[in-house]
Amino acid sequence: MTLPPHFHFLQRGWINSNTVIITGGAGPVVVDTGHPSSAAETVGLIGQIVDLAAIRLIVNTHCHWDHIGGNGALRGVSGVPTAVSAATAHILTTHDRRLMWLDYFAADCEPVTVDITWQDGDVVELGAYRFEVITTPGHAPDSIALYQPETRLLISADALHERDCGILNTAVHGDHILDEAITTVEKLQQYDIALVLPGHGGMITDPPASLHALARRLAEFKTYxxxxxxxxxxxxxxxxxxxxxxxxxxxxxxxxxxxxxxxxxxxxxxxxxxxxxxxxxxxxxxxxxxxxxxxxxxxxxxxx
Ligand SMILES: [Zn+2]
Structure with a gap:
Protein backbone atom coordinates (compact mmCIF):
# COMPACT_ATOMS: atom_id res chain seq x y z
CA MET A 1 0.00 0.00 0.00
CA THR A 2 1.31 3.45 -0.86
CA LEU A 3 1.32 6.30 1.63
CA PRO A 4 -0.92 9.34 1.13
CA PRO A 5 0.90 12.45 -0.18
CA HIS A 6 3.15 14.29 2.31
CA PHE A 7 3.70 11.21 4.52
CA HIS A 8 7.14 9.63 4.85
CA PHE A 9 7.67 6.51 6.93
CA LEU A 10 11.17 5.63 8.13
CA GLN A 11 10.90 2.03 9.26
CA ARG A 12 13.77 1.10 11.56
CA GLY A 13 14.88 -2.07 13.31
CA TRP A 14 14.39 -3.56 16.79
CA ILE A 15 15.77 -0.79 19.03
CA ASN A 16 14.96 2.39 17.13
CA SER A 17 11.41 3.60 16.94
CA ASN A 18 10.13 4.31 13.45
CA THR A 19 10.04 7.96 12.41
CA VAL A 20 7.14 9.55 10.53
CA ILE A 21 7.70 12.77 8.61
CA ILE A 22 4.77 14.88 7.45
CA THR A 23 5.56 17.57 4.90
CA GLY A 24 3.50 20.41 3.40
CA GLY A 25 1.59 23.11 5.27
CA ALA A 26 3.77 25.28 7.50
CA GLY A 27 6.75 22.92 7.15
CA PRO A 28 7.96 19.39 7.91
CA VAL A 29 7.03 17.71 11.18
CA VAL A 30 9.03 14.77 12.59
CA VAL A 31 7.22 12.23 14.78
CA ASP A 32 9.63 10.29 17.05
CA THR A 33 13.39 10.32 16.72
CA GLY A 34 14.74 6.84 17.52
CA HIS A 35 17.19 5.54 20.11
CA PRO A 36 19.99 7.74 21.58
CA SER A 37 22.68 5.35 20.32
CA SER A 38 21.51 5.93 16.71
CA ALA A 39 20.86 9.68 16.92
CA ALA A 40 23.37 10.67 14.22
CA GLU A 41 22.06 7.97 11.89
CA THR A 42 18.46 9.07 12.50
CA VAL A 43 19.24 12.71 11.74
CA GLY A 44 21.04 11.58 8.57
CA LEU A 45 18.02 9.56 7.44
CA ILE A 46 15.63 12.46 8.12
CA GLY A 47 18.01 14.77 6.23
CA GLN A 48 17.68 12.55 3.15
CA ILE A 49 13.94 13.32 3.07
CA VAL A 50 13.65 16.94 4.18
CA ASP A 51 15.87 19.98 4.64
CA LEU A 52 16.77 19.74 8.33
CA ALA A 53 16.81 23.54 8.69
CA ALA A 54 13.18 23.69 7.49
CA ILE A 55 11.76 21.31 10.14
CA ARG A 56 9.02 23.08 12.06
CA LEU A 57 8.22 20.67 14.88
CA ILE A 58 9.30 17.47 16.63
CA VAL A 59 6.51 15.35 18.10
CA ASN A 60 7.20 12.58 20.61
CA THR A 61 4.45 10.00 21.06
CA HIS A 62 5.66 9.07 24.57
CA CYS A 63 8.62 9.38 26.90
CA HIS A 64 10.55 6.18 26.09
CA TRP A 65 14.21 6.52 25.15
CA ASP A 66 13.83 4.71 21.83
CA HIS A 67 11.38 7.45 20.69
CA ILE A 68 13.14 10.58 21.98
CA GLY A 69 16.81 9.68 21.47
CA GLY A 70 17.38 11.84 18.41
CA ASN A 71 15.59 14.94 19.76
CA GLY A 72 18.75 16.66 21.03
CA ALA A 73 20.69 16.06 17.82
CA LEU A 74 17.80 17.25 15.65
CA ARG A 75 17.17 20.29 17.83
CA GLY A 76 20.88 21.09 17.62
CA VAL A 77 20.67 21.17 13.84
CA SER A 78 17.33 22.88 13.33
CA GLY A 79 16.54 24.56 16.70
CA VAL A 80 13.05 23.18 16.36
CA PRO A 81 10.40 23.07 19.17
CA THR A 82 9.00 19.82 20.60
CA ALA A 83 5.34 18.89 21.17
CA VAL A 84 4.14 16.08 23.43
CA SER A 85 1.11 15.11 25.52
CA ALA A 86 0.67 16.89 28.86
CA ALA A 87 1.52 13.60 30.60
CA THR A 88 4.72 13.16 28.57
CA ALA A 89 5.64 16.80 29.26
CA HIS A 90 5.45 16.17 32.99
CA ILE A 91 7.66 13.07 32.78
CA LEU A 92 10.24 14.66 30.45
CA THR A 93 10.53 17.99 32.25
CA THR A 94 11.02 16.24 35.60
CA HIS A 95 13.23 13.64 33.83
CA ASP A 96 11.36 10.95 35.77
CA ARG A 97 13.80 8.08 35.39
CA ARG A 98 11.38 5.55 36.83
CA LEU A 99 8.51 6.30 34.43
CA MET A 100 10.98 6.56 31.54
CA TRP A 101 12.25 3.04 32.49
CA LEU A 102 15.82 4.42 32.61
CA ASP A 103 16.50 3.17 36.15
CA TYR A 104 14.75 -0.09 35.43
CA PHE A 105 16.97 -0.96 32.48
CA ALA A 106 20.07 0.89 33.80
CA ALA A 107 19.90 3.18 30.79
CA ASP A 108 20.61 6.83 30.13
CA CYS A 109 19.19 9.52 27.94
CA GLU A 110 19.82 13.24 27.71
CA PRO A 111 17.02 15.49 29.03
CA VAL A 112 14.40 16.60 26.51
CA THR A 113 13.06 20.15 26.33
CA VAL A 114 9.31 20.47 25.82
CA ASP A 115 7.71 23.53 24.22
CA ILE A 116 4.11 22.56 23.39
CA THR A 117 1.69 20.23 25.22
CA TRP A 118 -1.43 18.54 23.90
CA GLN A 119 -4.51 16.99 25.52
CA ASP A 120 -6.74 14.12 24.44
CA GLY A 121 -9.03 15.28 21.62
CA ASP A 122 -6.90 18.25 20.58
CA VAL A 123 -6.84 18.93 16.84
CA VAL A 124 -3.34 19.80 15.68
CA GLU A 125 -1.95 20.90 12.35
CA LEU A 126 1.05 18.83 11.27
CA GLY A 127 2.40 19.50 7.80
CA ALA A 128 -0.38 19.37 5.22
CA TYR A 129 -2.95 17.77 7.56
CA ARG A 130 -5.02 18.15 10.70
CA PHE A 131 -4.77 15.32 13.22
CA GLU A 132 -6.74 14.35 16.30
CA VAL A 133 -4.62 13.63 19.38
CA ILE A 134 -5.75 10.39 21.06
CA THR A 135 -4.38 9.38 24.44
CA THR A 136 -3.50 5.67 24.44
CA PRO A 137 -2.36 4.48 27.88
CA GLY A 138 -1.18 0.90 28.37
CA HIS A 139 2.36 0.33 27.11
CA ALA A 140 3.17 3.81 28.44
CA PRO A 141 0.86 5.86 30.67
CA ASP A 142 1.61 9.03 28.68
CA SER A 143 1.21 7.68 25.12
CA ILE A 144 -0.61 9.38 22.28
CA ALA A 145 -1.65 8.31 18.81
CA LEU A 146 -2.40 10.75 15.97
CA TYR A 147 -5.42 10.22 13.73
CA GLN A 148 -5.87 11.88 10.35
CA PRO A 149 -9.54 11.56 9.28
CA GLU A 150 -9.38 12.41 5.52
CA THR A 151 -6.67 9.84 4.79
CA ARG A 152 -7.93 7.52 7.59
CA LEU A 153 -4.36 7.18 8.73
CA LEU A 154 -3.28 6.49 12.31
CA ILE A 155 0.18 7.04 13.76
CA SER A 156 -0.15 4.51 16.57
CA ALA A 157 3.30 4.53 18.24
CA ASP A 158 3.53 1.52 20.61
CA ALA A 159 -0.19 1.22 21.32
CA LEU A 160 -0.55 -0.89 18.16
CA HIS A 161 2.07 -2.84 16.25
CA GLU A 162 1.14 -5.49 13.68
CA ARG A 163 -1.15 -7.81 15.73
CA ASP A 164 0.76 -6.72 18.84
CA CYS A 165 1.71 -3.76 21.04
CA GLY A 166 4.72 -2.55 22.99
CA ILE A 167 5.69 -4.44 26.16
CA LEU A 168 3.54 -4.07 29.25
CA ASN A 169 5.93 -3.28 32.10
CA THR A 170 3.65 -4.15 35.03
CA ALA A 171 6.58 -4.25 37.48
CA VAL A 172 7.05 -0.49 37.03
CA HIS A 173 3.47 0.67 36.44
CA GLY A 174 1.28 -1.98 38.14
CA ASP A 175 -0.97 -4.76 36.86
CA HIS A 176 -3.74 -2.31 35.90
CA ILE A 177 -1.92 -1.30 32.70
CA LEU A 178 -3.17 -4.45 30.99
CA ASP A 179 -6.74 -3.18 31.46
CA GLU A 180 -5.63 0.22 30.16
CA ALA A 181 -4.14 -1.40 27.05
CA ILE A 182 -7.42 -3.29 26.49
CA THR A 183 -9.42 -0.04 26.83
CA THR A 184 -7.04 1.66 24.40
CA VAL A 185 -7.68 -1.05 21.78
CA GLU A 186 -11.43 -0.62 22.25
CA LYS A 187 -10.99 3.14 21.85
CA LEU A 188 -9.01 2.75 18.61
CA GLN A 189 -11.61 0.31 17.28
CA GLN A 190 -14.10 3.21 17.24
CA TYR A 191 -12.07 4.98 14.53
CA ASP A 192 -12.31 4.38 10.78
CA ILE A 193 -8.68 3.49 10.06
CA ALA A 194 -7.33 2.41 6.66
CA LEU A 195 -3.60 2.48 7.38
CA VAL A 196 -1.45 2.50 10.51
CA LEU A 197 2.11 3.73 10.86
CA PRO A 198 3.27 2.00 14.07
CA GLY A 199 6.15 2.83 16.39
CA HIS A 200 7.97 -0.37 15.52
CA GLY A 201 7.61 -2.80 12.60
CA GLY A 202 6.04 -2.34 9.19
CA MET A 203 2.94 -0.43 8.06
CA ILE A 204 -0.34 -2.06 9.06
CA THR A 205 -2.56 -2.39 6.02
CA ASP A 206 -5.47 -4.19 7.67
CA PRO A 207 -5.96 -2.20 10.89
CA PRO A 208 -9.25 -3.87 12.00
CA ALA A 209 -7.64 -7.33 11.76
CA SER A 210 -4.56 -6.13 13.60
CA LEU A 211 -6.63 -4.53 16.38
CA HIS A 212 -8.73 -7.68 16.66
CA ALA A 213 -5.58 -9.82 16.95
CA LEU A 214 -4.17 -7.47 19.60
CA ALA A 215 -7.44 -7.60 21.56
CA ARG A 216 -7.20 -11.40 21.53
CA ARG A 217 -3.57 -11.32 22.62
CA LEU A 218 -4.38 -8.97 25.53
CA ALA A 219 -7.31 -11.17 26.56
CA GLU A 220 -4.88 -14.10 26.56
CA PHE A 221 -2.49 -12.08 28.75
CA LYS A 222 -5.37 -11.55 31.16
CA THR A 223 -5.95 -15.31 31.41
CA TYR A 224 -2.27 -16.29 31.27
ZN1 LIG B 1 7.61 2.65 24.12
Whole structure:
Protein backbone atom coordinates (compact mmCIF):
# COMPACT_ATOMS: atom_id res chain seq x y z
CA MET A 1 0.00 0.00 0.00
CA THR A 2 1.31 3.45 -0.86
CA LEU A 3 1.32 6.30 1.63
CA PRO A 4 -0.92 9.34 1.13
CA PRO A 5 0.90 12.45 -0.18
CA HIS A 6 3.15 14.29 2.31
CA PHE A 7 3.70 11.21 4.52
CA HIS A 8 7.14 9.63 4.85
CA PHE A 9 7.67 6.51 6.93
CA LEU A 10 11.17 5.63 8.13
CA GLN A 11 10.90 2.03 9.26
CA ARG A 12 13.77 1.10 11.56
CA GLY A 13 14.88 -2.07 13.31
CA TRP A 14 14.39 -3.56 16.79
CA ILE A 15 15.77 -0.79 19.03
CA ASN A 16 14.96 2.39 17.13
CA SER A 17 11.41 3.60 16.94
CA ASN A 18 10.13 4.31 13.45
CA THR A 19 10.04 7.96 12.41
CA VAL A 20 7.14 9.55 10.53
CA ILE A 21 7.70 12.77 8.61
CA ILE A 22 4.77 14.88 7.45
CA THR A 23 5.56 17.57 4.90
CA GLY A 24 3.50 20.41 3.40
CA GLY A 25 1.59 23.11 5.27
CA ALA A 26 3.77 25.28 7.50
CA GLY A 27 6.75 22.92 7.15
CA PRO A 28 7.96 19.39 7.91
CA VAL A 29 7.03 17.71 11.18
CA VAL A 30 9.03 14.77 12.59
CA VAL A 31 7.22 12.23 14.78
CA ASP A 32 9.63 10.29 17.05
CA THR A 33 13.39 10.32 16.72
CA GLY A 34 14.74 6.84 17.52
CA HIS A 35 17.19 5.54 20.11
CA PRO A 36 19.99 7.74 21.58
CA SER A 37 22.68 5.35 20.32
CA SER A 38 21.51 5.93 16.71
CA ALA A 39 20.86 9.68 16.92
CA ALA A 40 23.37 10.67 14.22
CA GLU A 41 22.06 7.97 11.89
CA THR A 42 18.46 9.07 12.50
CA VAL A 43 19.24 12.71 11.74
CA GLY A 44 21.04 11.58 8.57
CA LEU A 45 18.02 9.56 7.44
CA ILE A 46 15.63 12.46 8.12
CA GLY A 47 18.01 14.77 6.23
CA GLN A 48 17.68 12.55 3.15
CA ILE A 49 13.94 13.32 3.07
CA VAL A 50 13.65 16.94 4.18
CA ASP A 51 15.87 19.98 4.64
CA LEU A 52 16.77 19.74 8.33
CA ALA A 53 16.81 23.54 8.69
CA ALA A 54 13.18 23.69 7.49
CA ILE A 55 11.76 21.31 10.14
CA ARG A 56 9.02 23.08 12.06
CA LEU A 57 8.22 20.67 14.88
CA ILE A 58 9.30 17.47 16.63
CA VAL A 59 6.51 15.35 18.10
CA ASN A 60 7.20 12.58 20.61
CA THR A 61 4.45 10.00 21.06
CA HIS A 62 5.66 9.07 24.57
CA CYS A 63 8.62 9.38 26.90
CA HIS A 64 10.55 6.18 26.09
CA TRP A 65 14.21 6.52 25.15
CA ASP A 66 13.83 4.71 21.83
CA HIS A 67 11.38 7.45 20.69
CA ILE A 68 13.14 10.58 21.98
CA GLY A 69 16.81 9.68 21.47
CA GLY A 70 17.38 11.84 18.41
CA ASN A 71 15.59 14.94 19.76
CA GLY A 72 18.75 16.66 21.03
CA ALA A 73 20.69 16.06 17.82
CA LEU A 74 17.80 17.25 15.65
CA ARG A 75 17.17 20.29 17.83
CA GLY A 76 20.88 21.09 17.62
CA VAL A 77 20.67 21.17 13.84
CA SER A 78 17.33 22.88 13.33
CA GLY A 79 16.54 24.56 16.70
CA VAL A 80 13.05 23.18 16.36
CA PRO A 81 10.40 23.07 19.17
CA THR A 82 9.00 19.82 20.60
CA ALA A 83 5.34 18.89 21.17
CA VAL A 84 4.14 16.08 23.43
CA SER A 85 1.11 15.11 25.52
CA ALA A 86 0.67 16.89 28.86
CA ALA A 87 1.52 13.60 30.60
CA THR A 88 4.72 13.16 28.57
CA ALA A 89 5.64 16.80 29.26
CA HIS A 90 5.45 16.17 32.99
CA ILE A 91 7.66 13.07 32.78
CA LEU A 92 10.24 14.66 30.45
CA THR A 93 10.53 17.99 32.25
CA THR A 94 11.02 16.24 35.60
CA HIS A 95 13.23 13.64 33.83
CA ASP A 96 11.36 10.95 35.77
CA ARG A 97 13.80 8.08 35.39
CA ARG A 98 11.38 5.55 36.83
CA LEU A 99 8.51 6.30 34.43
CA MET A 100 10.98 6.56 31.54
CA TRP A 101 12.25 3.04 32.49
CA LEU A 102 15.82 4.42 32.61
CA ASP A 103 16.50 3.17 36.15
CA TYR A 104 14.75 -0.09 35.43
CA PHE A 105 16.97 -0.96 32.48
CA ALA A 106 20.07 0.89 33.80
CA ALA A 107 19.90 3.18 30.79
CA ASP A 108 20.61 6.83 30.13
CA CYS A 109 19.19 9.52 27.94
CA GLU A 110 19.82 13.24 27.71
CA PRO A 111 17.02 15.49 29.03
CA VAL A 112 14.40 16.60 26.51
CA THR A 113 13.06 20.15 26.33
CA VAL A 114 9.31 20.47 25.82
CA ASP A 115 7.71 23.53 24.22
CA ILE A 116 4.11 22.56 23.39
CA THR A 117 1.69 20.23 25.22
CA TRP A 118 -1.43 18.54 23.90
CA GLN A 119 -4.51 16.99 25.52
CA ASP A 120 -6.74 14.12 24.44
CA GLY A 121 -9.03 15.28 21.62
CA ASP A 122 -6.90 18.25 20.58
CA VAL A 123 -6.84 18.93 16.84
CA VAL A 124 -3.34 19.80 15.68
CA GLU A 125 -1.95 20.90 12.35
CA LEU A 126 1.05 18.83 11.27
CA GLY A 127 2.40 19.50 7.80
CA ALA A 128 -0.38 19.37 5.22
CA TYR A 129 -2.95 17.77 7.56
CA ARG A 130 -5.02 18.15 10.70
CA PHE A 131 -4.77 15.32 13.22
CA GLU A 132 -6.74 14.35 16.30
CA VAL A 133 -4.62 13.63 19.38
CA ILE A 134 -5.75 10.39 21.06
CA THR A 135 -4.38 9.38 24.44
CA THR A 136 -3.50 5.67 24.44
CA PRO A 137 -2.36 4.48 27.88
CA GLY A 138 -1.18 0.90 28.37
CA HIS A 139 2.36 0.33 27.11
CA ALA A 140 3.17 3.81 28.44
CA PRO A 141 0.86 5.86 30.67
CA ASP A 142 1.61 9.03 28.68
CA SER A 143 1.21 7.68 25.12
CA ILE A 144 -0.61 9.38 22.28
CA ALA A 145 -1.65 8.31 18.81
CA LEU A 146 -2.40 10.75 15.97
CA TYR A 147 -5.42 10.22 13.73
CA GLN A 148 -5.87 11.88 10.35
CA PRO A 149 -9.54 11.56 9.28
CA GLU A 150 -9.38 12.41 5.52
CA THR A 151 -6.67 9.84 4.79
CA ARG A 152 -7.93 7.52 7.59
CA LEU A 153 -4.36 7.18 8.73
CA LEU A 154 -3.28 6.49 12.31
CA ILE A 155 0.18 7.04 13.76
CA SER A 156 -0.15 4.51 16.57
CA ALA A 157 3.30 4.53 18.24
CA ASP A 158 3.53 1.52 20.61
CA ALA A 159 -0.19 1.22 21.32
CA LEU A 160 -0.55 -0.89 18.16
CA HIS A 161 2.07 -2.84 16.25
CA GLU A 162 1.14 -5.49 13.68
CA ARG A 163 -1.15 -7.81 15.73
CA ASP A 164 0.76 -6.72 18.84
CA CYS A 165 1.71 -3.76 21.04
CA GLY A 166 4.72 -2.55 22.99
CA ILE A 167 5.69 -4.44 26.16
CA LEU A 168 3.54 -4.07 29.25
CA ASN A 169 5.93 -3.28 32.10
CA THR A 170 3.65 -4.15 35.03
CA ALA A 171 6.58 -4.25 37.48
CA VAL A 172 7.05 -0.49 37.03
CA HIS A 173 3.47 0.67 36.44
CA GLY A 174 1.28 -1.98 38.14
CA ASP A 175 -0.97 -4.76 36.86
CA HIS A 176 -3.74 -2.31 35.90
CA ILE A 177 -1.92 -1.30 32.70
CA LEU A 178 -3.17 -4.45 30.99
CA ASP A 179 -6.74 -3.18 31.46
CA GLU A 180 -5.63 0.22 30.16
CA ALA A 181 -4.14 -1.40 27.05
CA ILE A 182 -7.42 -3.29 26.49
CA THR A 183 -9.42 -0.04 26.83
CA THR A 184 -7.04 1.66 24.40
CA VAL A 185 -7.68 -1.05 21.78
CA GLU A 186 -11.43 -0.62 22.25
CA LYS A 187 -10.99 3.14 21.85
CA LEU A 188 -9.01 2.75 18.61
CA GLN A 189 -11.61 0.31 17.28
CA GLN A 190 -14.10 3.21 17.24
CA TYR A 191 -12.07 4.98 14.53
CA ASP A 192 -12.31 4.38 10.78
CA ILE A 193 -8.68 3.49 10.06
CA ALA A 194 -7.33 2.41 6.66
CA LEU A 195 -3.60 2.48 7.38
CA VAL A 196 -1.45 2.50 10.51
CA LEU A 197 2.11 3.73 10.86
CA PRO A 198 3.27 2.00 14.07
CA GLY A 199 6.15 2.83 16.39
CA HIS A 200 7.97 -0.37 15.52
CA GLY A 201 7.61 -2.80 12.60
CA GLY A 202 6.04 -2.34 9.19
CA MET A 203 2.94 -0.43 8.06
CA ILE A 204 -0.34 -2.06 9.06
CA THR A 205 -2.56 -2.39 6.02
CA ASP A 206 -5.47 -4.19 7.67
CA PRO A 207 -5.96 -2.20 10.89
CA PRO A 208 -9.25 -3.87 12.00
CA ALA A 209 -7.64 -7.33 11.76
CA SER A 210 -4.56 -6.13 13.60
CA LEU A 211 -6.63 -4.53 16.38
CA HIS A 212 -8.73 -7.68 16.66
CA ALA A 213 -5.58 -9.82 16.95
CA LEU A 214 -4.17 -7.47 19.60
CA ALA A 215 -7.44 -7.60 21.56
CA ARG A 216 -7.20 -11.40 21.53
CA ARG A 217 -3.57 -11.32 22.62
CA LEU A 218 -4.38 -8.97 25.53
CA ALA A 219 -7.31 -11.17 26.56
CA GLU A 220 -4.88 -14.10 26.56
CA PHE A 221 -2.49 -12.08 28.75
CA LYS A 222 -5.37 -11.55 31.16
CA THR A 223 -5.95 -15.31 31.41
CA TYR A 224 -2.27 -16.29 31.27
CA UNK A 225 -0.17 -13.43 32.75
CA UNK A 226 2.95 -15.60 32.32
CA UNK A 227 2.64 -15.06 28.56
CA UNK A 228 2.71 -11.30 29.09
CA UNK A 229 5.89 -11.70 31.18
CA UNK A 230 7.50 -13.85 28.49
CA UNK A 231 6.54 -11.29 25.81
CA UNK A 232 8.44 -8.65 27.80
CA UNK A 233 11.40 -10.89 28.59
CA UNK A 234 11.94 -11.76 24.92
CA UNK A 235 11.83 -8.11 23.82
CA UNK A 236 14.06 -6.88 26.60
CA UNK A 237 16.60 -9.68 26.19
CA UNK A 238 17.02 -8.96 22.48
CA UNK A 239 17.25 -5.22 23.13
CA UNK A 240 19.93 -5.84 25.76
CA UNK A 241 21.94 -8.02 23.36
CA UNK A 242 21.70 -5.38 20.62
CA UNK A 243 23.00 -2.71 22.98
CA UNK A 244 25.82 -4.82 24.44
CA UNK A 245 27.00 -6.88 21.46
CA UNK A 246 29.45 -8.37 20.85
CA UNK A 247 29.34 -9.83 24.33
CA UNK A 248 30.00 -13.26 25.80
CA UNK A 249 27.03 -15.21 27.10
CA UNK A 250 28.47 -15.26 30.60
CA UNK A 251 29.06 -11.52 30.71
CA UNK A 252 25.66 -10.83 29.20
CA UNK A 253 23.92 -12.90 31.85
CA UNK A 254 25.99 -11.35 34.64
CA UNK A 255 25.07 -7.84 33.48
CA UNK A 256 21.40 -8.74 33.01
CA UNK A 257 21.21 -10.25 36.51
CA UNK A 258 22.58 -7.00 37.97
CA UNK A 259 19.38 -5.28 36.75
CA UNK A 260 15.87 -5.63 38.14
CA UNK A 261 14.02 -7.02 35.12
CA UNK A 262 15.08 -10.70 35.12
CA UNK A 263 14.29 -10.97 38.83
CA UNK A 264 10.89 -9.31 38.46
CA UNK A 265 9.75 -11.15 35.37
CA UNK A 266 11.21 -14.67 35.67
CA UNK A 267 8.80 -15.51 38.54
CA UNK A 268 5.97 -13.86 36.59
CA UNK A 269 6.85 -16.21 33.70
CA UNK A 270 6.64 -19.14 36.13
CA UNK A 271 10.39 -19.68 36.06
CA UNK A 272 11.94 -19.49 39.54
CA UNK A 273 15.52 -19.28 38.26
CA UNK A 274 16.23 -16.04 36.29
CA UNK A 275 19.66 -17.25 35.15
CA UNK A 276 18.26 -20.44 33.66
CA UNK A 277 15.51 -18.46 31.98
CA UNK A 278 18.02 -16.08 30.35
CA UNK A 279 19.93 -19.09 28.96
CA UNK A 280 16.66 -20.47 27.59
CA UNK A 281 15.74 -17.15 25.97
CA UNK A 282 19.18 -16.88 24.29
CA UNK A 283 19.02 -20.51 23.12
CA UNK A 284 15.57 -19.93 21.71
CA UNK A 285 16.74 -16.85 19.76
CA UNK A 286 19.72 -18.83 18.40
CA UNK A 287 17.47 -21.70 17.35
CA UNK A 288 15.13 -19.27 15.56
CA UNK A 289 18.05 -17.67 13.69
CA UNK A 290 17.67 -14.28 15.42
CA UNK A 291 20.92 -14.51 17.36
CA UNK A 292 24.38 -15.95 16.70
CA UNK A 293 26.93 -17.24 19.17
CA UNK A 294 30.36 -17.27 17.54
CA UNK A 295 33.87 -17.18 19.02
CA UNK A 296 32.15 -17.12 22.43
CA UNK A 297 30.34 -13.88 21.58
CA UNK A 298 26.65 -13.21 21.11
CA UNK A 299 25.53 -11.01 18.27
CA UNK A 300 22.05 -10.26 17.06
CA UNK A 301 20.89 -11.00 13.52
CA UNK A 302 17.96 -8.58 13.68
CA UNK A 303 18.48 -4.98 12.46
CA UNK A 304 18.84 -2.31 15.12
ZN1 LIG B 1 7.61 2.65 24.12
Missing amino acids: PEKMALHLLRRVTMTAVLLAQPISRQQFIEEALARPWPHDYAPRANCPDPERLLHQLLDDFIQRGLLREQDRNLSSLVPR
